Amino acid sequence: MTQMMKGILDGCLLAIINENEVYGYELAVKLERYGFDSISEGTIYPLLxxxxxxxxxxxxxxxxxxxPKRKYYSLTDKGEEExxxxxxxxxxxxxxxxNVLNDETKP
Amino acid sequence: MTQMMKGILDGCLLAIINENEVYGYELAVKLERYGFDSISEGTIYPLLxxxxxxxxxxxxxxxxxxxPKRKYYSLTDKGEEExxxxxxxxxxxxxxxxNVLNDETKP
DNA sequence: CATGAGTACCTTGCATTACAAGGTACTTAA
DNA sequence: TTAAGTACCTTGTAATGCAAGGTACTCATG
Incomplete structure (x- = not known):
């Protein structure tokens, strides 16, 4: 599972930050609720x-x-483009x- | 794009190998036809x-x-499980x- | 007031893995 | 005999998720 997240997680973070200002800890909690159980803070903070x-x-x-104080993040214009x-x-x-899975595993 | 492939490519290879015996070079060609333009042989051979x-x-x-001779691959039982x-x-x-994209980008 | 639980941030080091670049070698047609 | 196409492989690099460990604040409880 962990390998599959590479390059996908940052997009998910951008999506969550898109609507409301959020802070890192909150992101961890939200992602967990979305089913990404294993995304730890050690992953999220460096990414942010x-x-x-x-x-x-x-x-x-x-x-x-x-x-302690919360560090709230929001998207820039460049972030929205990304x-x-x-x-x-x-x-x-x-x-x-x-397509690959359908063609090749259900012929 | 390249980062998103991590952990996904090997599953796609298993899927393609699943139905027919294939060789490495053929996999590169097939993947390209499926739209994975950038998957080079330098990626595929080490993975195999x-x-x-x-x-x-x-x-x-x-x-x-x-x-030259072709190296044909096929799945083991363990491969099918994987x-x-x-x-x-x-x-x-x-x-x-x-879910994340829908909830967070189309509120 | 001291202690613990919950909240919130961060860093270091490691493992995985896609890819660029470069290399070898066989077959067939011009 | 030369070139083009087929087919395999290796080395080194960069990206990045995560475990583990650390700091510090607030508040309720004893």
Whole structure:
């Protein structure tokens, strides 16, 4: 499972950040609810930092009612473009893999 | 695109090998026709060797009508199990990613 | 007030793996 | 005999998910 996530997870993060500002810990919780059980914080935080370096997201700290300050992320214009591009790549991949599996395993 | 293939390509290879014996060069051609333009032989051969080490496939050399001997691969029982397992993982991934994209980008 | 649970962030090091680039060698036709 | 097409393989590099480990804040409980 873990290998399959490579290159897909960042697109999912962009998608989640797209609608609302979110913070890293929240992302971990949301992803888990979506069924990605195994995505740990050790994966998410480096990814967010990388995406910020690439100017796909920006961040601001806000106080929390319970616990340390939260680092909220939101998409830049470039991030929105990257999300759109990811969706296209994902759809393309999905179609191709589905074709292979259908053609070759149900002849 | 290339990152998204990690962990997916080997399942596709298993699927293609599943029905008919195929050789490496043929796999490259088939994948290209399925839309995976960028999958080069430098990717496929190491993967086949790895899968053989893991006893997912076996291979036999046969003469070719044009060119050097071909190394034909076929699935072992373990390979068939792995293919079935891959299909489940893929379907699971597909559903989850689709949910994220739908929920978060079309609210 | 001290302690623990829950929240929230981050770093280091490792393993996996797709690919570019480069190499070998066989067959057939010009 | 030369070129084109077929067919195999290896080396080195880059990307990236994750386990493990660490820091620090808030609040309720004893």
């Amino acid at each position: 930092i990388r995406m910020q370096k690439e100017k796909l997201v920006t961040s601001t700290y806000k106080k929390s009612t319970a616990g 999300l759109a591009s990811f969706i296209k790549r994902w759809e393309y991949l999905q179609i191709n893999v589905t | 060797i790895r899968m053989q080490k893991e006893k997912l496939v076996t291979s036999t050399y046969k003469k070719s009508t044009a060119g 293919l079935a397992s891959f299909i489940k993982r893929w379907e699971y991934l597909q559903i989850n990613v689709t």
